[in-house]
Amino acid sequence: MxxxxxxxxxxxxxxxxxxxxxxxxxxxxxxxxxxxxxxxxxxxxxxxxxxxDESFLSALFENWESEWLQMCFYVTLTALLFQKGSAESLDPDSAEDAASDTSSRDTYPAWMRQSYILRWIYRYSLGLALFFLFVTSFIGHLVASHASHNSQAAMHDGPARTLIEHLVSSQFWFESFQNWQSEFFSTAMLVVLSIYLRFKGSPESKPVSASDTETGA
The missing domain is CATH 1.20.5 (Single alpha-helices involved in coiled-coils or other helix-helix interfaces)
Structure with missing residues (x-):
């Protein structure tokens, strides 16, 4: 144990x-x-x-949605973009092209070695899984938020909305953007702060002895 x-x-x-x-x-x-x-x-x-209850489910999926979006963006962007000096980035001066497939078929599980599509899915499976979780949570948020709005409208003798009307409403997008902005900001701060600050023993930090210009963990 x-x-x-x-x-x-x-x-x-x-x-x-x-x-x-x-x-x-x-x-x-x-x-x-x-x-x-x-x-x-x-x-x-x-x-x-x-x-x-729809209000509980709306709040739950609203938060999950932003977290999955943040992680999907983070995994994808760190493969494509760089930040010199950050522990959260590949080194722009020495990083190999992450988009190229230099691995042999033998490095893949046996059941996918003969299919290029399966190998491509496997190469990007982490980002794809996070994107799927984001889409699932986004739909859950939309459905629950729509039901919650109509429930509140009924209590206050207000008009109900269709699902499409709620999708294009300012209320729904305010609920989403208020969480998205915080996720992107906190991730950007982690990338930048890891240039100058350290946390001994964490793989998210450069070694204490590393210079500010050194990139990667």
Whole structure:
């Protein structure tokens, strides 16, 4: 067990932190939603009912959407673009062309060696998987946000929207952009700060002895 945790500690701790944060979001959101319902003279909902509520799901997918977009952009852009001196970048003066396929077929799993398409998917599978997760979360956010808007509209005797109307609404894109901007900004700050700052032992940092102009971890 000790060896298992040593080998998987980073994932375990992050998953535990995710579940703890998810629990906090669930319980605090439930209290907030019941306070909103009470202000309109409506009955409160149970904790389990709130887990399926459109307002909870909208907020959940809204945040997941921005995270997957950030990571998809990050993985893709670090293969194409450079930042001299950053631990988060390939060295523009010595990096090999990441777009070229210099590996032999023998480096791929046996079942995909005879198919160029499967080999291409495998080469870019991390970015493709992150993009798929972004699209899935984007759709989940759209559907749940649409249902949440119509639920709020019904409480305030307002007009309902179709899904397409909600897709092109300022409300939906405000919900998305307010998270996207923070993800891109924090990633840019990590790229820049890793030029000048260090964290001993982290693979996201250059060695403490490295110069500011040295690129890569």
């Amino acid at each position: 000790k060896k298992f945790f040593k080998n998987n500690g980073l994932t375990i701790v992050l998953i535990v932190a995710f579940l703890g944060s998810m629990l906090g979001m669930w319980i605090s959101g439930w209290h907030q939603e019941n306070a909103e319902l009470a202000s309109h003279g409506l009955p409160s909902m149970s904790l389990l009912a709130y887990l399926k």
